[in-house]
Amino acid sequence: MKRDELLDAAEGLLADHGVQALTLAAVAERAGVSKGGLLYHFKTKDALVAGMIDRLIADFDALVAAQDETCYTRAYVQATFVAVQSGRLRRWAVATGAAGDPALLVPLREAMARWHTHDLATEPDPVLSRIVRLACEGVWEAATQCPTIFDPGRPHQGDFPGLRERLLSLVH
Incomplete structure (x- = not known):
């Protein structure tokens, strides 16, 4: 196995x-x-949860690296929407929800900090790039929540191509 x-x-x-x-x-x-x-x-169960979190980080790093983009933020946007549209982000909700010990989430917090600051100084507008990356985090959050009748503002799969294109248009 x-x-x-x-x-x-x-x-x-x-x-x-x-x-x-x-x-x-x-x-x-x-x-x-x-x-x-x-x-x-x-x-242990904690080792299992840590393994799920480590795999999430490695998976997203690989998605970013696989994008044919010279700008990190554009690659980050592309990877975000690949993850969203493929259902991979469901893993995030599942694994992070299982982390009863906050220490298990330290590697994920460190990865998020790295993703949000990587190559910012080399981009034409670092502040705008940071805003776009934070918007992607909002897309992650929306994509991993269970839809309810009380959540009419939540984006749906049909909204994602337009959201991706608009975010990409903000960064070069």
Whole structure:
């Protein structure tokens, strides 16, 4: 069993049944491995959650790097909307919701700080670039919330192409 398959099982369990259902035994059962097989990769539930968060960070870093853009902010915008439209951001809500210990979120806070400050000094308008990156964070937040009838202002999938293009038009 590969580490990513175990993380997928944990994320699926969280998405389907919530934080209270996340136990090592339940993850092992969902992944179809023994608890010992799971413990080989993740010694504790906190280690499992940390693994999910580390994977989120690596995944977004890879999305940014894969964009064919010379401007970091443009790559950041493109990566944000790839993540939003592919459903990858659902992982963010699931994994961060499982982090009962705030210390587990330190790597994510550090990554966010890095993403929000990376190469700002080299961009033509660093303040505007920062605003665009913060707007992307708002898109992340909107995309990971469960839609309700009481949330009419929440953007929907059909809104994302226009939002992406407008944000891209702000940075060169």
